[in-house]
Structure formats: C-alpha cells, structure tokens
Amino acid sequence: xxxxxxxxxxxxxxxxxxxxxxxxxxxxxxxxxxxxxxxxxxxxxxxxxxxxxxxxxxxxxxxxxxxxxxxxxxxxxxxxxxxxxxxxxxxxxxxxxxxxxxxxxxxxxxxxxxxxxxxxxxxxxxxxxxx
Numbered sequence: 023x024x025x026x027x028x029x030x031x032x033x034x035x036x037x038x039x040x041x042x043x044x045x046x047x048x049x050x051x052x053x054x055x056x057x058x059x060x061x062x063x064x065x066x067x068x069x070x071x072x073x074x075x076x077x078x079x080x081x082x083x084x085x086x087x088x089x090x091x092x093x094x095x096x097x098x099x100x101x102x103x104x105x106x107x108x109x110x111x112x113x114x115x116x117x118x119x120x121x122x123x124x125x126x127x128x129x130x131x132x133x134x135x136x137x138x139x140x141x142x143x144x145x146x147x148x149x150x151x152x153x
Contacts, residue, residue: 024065024114037136038064038116041101041108046081049137050153054083058144063152066141067113069093070133078125078132083140085133086125094133096121109133 027035036042051060060070060083070085070093078084088094092112099108099120109118118139125132137153144151 025063030064031138033138034063037138038118041099041117043119044082044136044138049082050151051083051135051137051140051142052081054142056142056144057146058142059089060085060135061141061143062111062114062116062118063139063141064116065111065114067093067111069111069118069140070135076126078134080132080134082119082134083137084125085135086129086131088133094118109135 030038033044037044057072059068061068068089070089074085074087076084076086094112095110095115097108097110099106106120109121110116111118116139119135122132122134123130140153142151
C-alpha cells in the first residue's frame, strides 16, 4: 500500500515527490550498521540489503547493488547543469537519490540515497524504522 501525500512529512514530500535532497551527514541511516533490508518509505518495496552498504564519505547512505533488477527505475537528470542518473522506486516512482559509477567492486556503482526516502527492516527483530 502506497502512503498518501498527507501521510508524509514535509521533508519526505520534498525528497520523494519534488526530487529534493536532504542535507549531507544528517540522515538517520548514514551510520546504520544493523543487518536488514532498506525499503522505500512510501510503499515498502525492498531496495537494498545492508550487506551492500558502504561508507562512501559523501554524507548519504550508499550501496553498491540494488536488491533486484526491478527494484529501481533510472532516469536521466540534468537538473544541476550536468548529467546524473536519478533513481526512483520501481513500485511507486518516488525519488530516492542518484547512482554514480565511482563505487566499489564488484559493481563499481554507488547508489546514493536520502535517509528520509527509506524504511529499514531489522532482520533480528523484524522492527521497522522510518528514516
């Protein structure tokens, strides 16, 4: 079930709907190190496993591989006067962040995510935590 816009915080609306970006080094999941699954905060689509998360030093949670081929949608983004690849949820089309080709092996990718766009499901307890 997809959350209605009136169920989202102002910051979530800015990021998910308006393709904004949270400030670097402020996101709830930047330093999260528990084992679990990162999901879209709006529809709970599984996006990334914690074992693909790494510290890119960029100020946002970063991953080197999506959980599946259809978890994400990719769009060309020229909003800052240069080409980037925007990533959106493959289920509800919410803006999540961007992907860059400067990540670690085995993929060489860095999926750079906004914490407010994520929900984390902790494997140990099944607890759900929103960013």
